[in-house]
Amino acid sequence: MIGFIASRIGFACLVLIMLSGFVFTLFFVAPGDPARIVAGERATEAQVALVRENLGLDRPVIEQYVSFLGRSLRGDLGYSYRNQQPVLELIQNRMPATISLCIGAVVMWLLMGVPIGIMSARRPGSLQDRIGQGFVLIGVSFPSFVLGMAALYFLYFLPRQAGFTLFPPGGYRSFFDNPAVWAWHLLLPWFTLALTSAAIYARLTRGQLLDVLGEDYIRTARAKGLSERKVVYKHGVRSIFSPxxxxxxxxxxxxLGGALVTEQVFGLQGIGSLAVQSVQTQDRPVIIGVVMLAGFFIVLANLVVDFLYFLLDPRIRG
Structure with a gap:
């Protein structure tokens, strides 16, 4: 087990180092004057020279990269001269909205998708199965921005025109100020982000469970007189946890990509909207910080999945 964990952590570190090298090359080695772009078009030559000195752009490329990597490891993602604020501080201010959106959406699509997939697999070809397949077809047919706009129109604009309010138009409220208001502002974004993924999970659960329920050990469990509920949930569902x-x-x-669109539609000031604003204003330090942070979370998510797979699948432990 120690060897497995060490190898996965080592590979994750290697991926992050490769990502940092790619980002550094793209933004600091590629043609152009990084100091001028970072400082902005209206910066004076003295300001550009100061930025160049602060970024160490007057030093050899290898030395610049080592310094860039060292700062990143310490959590120093640079300074946004356009916002007059450290990049890490900007990201920390936007992080609660994105984390709230993503965690809520994941919980919602699991609570919707997995039960619908199990319901369809238990009685293939039945009315329940056709309803489940209809949900899958609807879910995968609509992009998140279409769902978001439709949700705002039918659940905010039309009720507002009728003189009452079901949901707010958007925006983020802190969980610590009022958890009920926090959830109320995020229900529509959660649903928008979760519906497509819930449909995919319903289809995946149905397919995997149908395969499992055709295995010999399932037929043996049924022959022993176990109830269908125990056969499905105790033996069948446990086997589909790994995929x-x-x-x-x-x-x-x-x-992050889906959250970016949803944040824009509902006016949530999260990491996605920060990335869009930074690209529009050519705020290079913020773009670098967001890319590095996104890469870190992608690697971390895959690392956690590797550990879960190790715990769930005895063939890997063997």
């Missing part, structure tokens, strides 16, 4: 965990890790790693 679901693998899919969940990939989806959490890719969640």
């Amino acid at each position: 679901l965990a693998t899919q969940l890790g990939a989806d959490i790693a890719a969640l």
